[in-house]
Amino acid sequence: MVEHVSHYIQMMSLHTHNDALTCKVFPSSLGPTALRWFNGLRKGSIHNFDELIQEFGVQFMTCSWVPQQVDALLSMKMGAKETLRNYASRYWELYNEIGKGNEKIAVSTFQLGFPEDSELLDSLTRRPLEDMRQLIRRIKEYKRLEDDRQQNKGKAPIMS
Structure with missing residues (x-):
């Protein structure tokens, strides 16, 4: 309102x-x-x-709109067949509803939503992030990889 x-x-x-x-x-x-x-x-x-x-x-x-609490991010989970693009979109929508908050919490809770076999989770664990900008850059990299895989899925190899 x-x-x-x-x-x-x-x-x-x-x-x-x-x-x-x-x-x-x-x-x-x-x-x-x-x-x-x-x-x-x-x-x-x-x-x-x-x-x-x-x-x-x-x-x-x-x-009237009631802002979400930071702990709502803890319940965010990536669905079994959900794309990184969709999960990231849902996450950022909720994060923006919460408003200004602790970036470290945002980075940590984003990672908690991934399945254990996620390549991005592995990357984030091996190379921890300093801030939100790094998280966004890393997500973009993995979205491009995911998009490339989707585009190449089902295509026959050029050479056998």
Whole structure:
């Protein structure tokens, strides 16, 4: 809810002093459920944008985003047939939801999700990382390797 309103205010930044316009355009930013709520407001019940946002907040407070805790990263596991690309994407999405955190924890928890026979895990164990940039570089290397293997899978050798 807060994120939606912040995004809307940012979009309307050129019109912040035009309360009527800001209120009239607000419904165009809403999804179906919130739009039904908006259309159900009693005519004349809202006098300015601050009141509109206050009512919106009261109605949709349960939809407010709750940040994940760092320990949520500990439960991340790479699926048996999951690609590194997909696992890394899921991991970074969750990591970014948590926000700024300890990079060492992020690096450690990323490694915990790998199966024991993972080449990347082996590489990370043999050559420990200093920081997040190194982890990202190493992941990119192994994604390229994984992609190359997928592309070459099933192709007949050029020479026998």
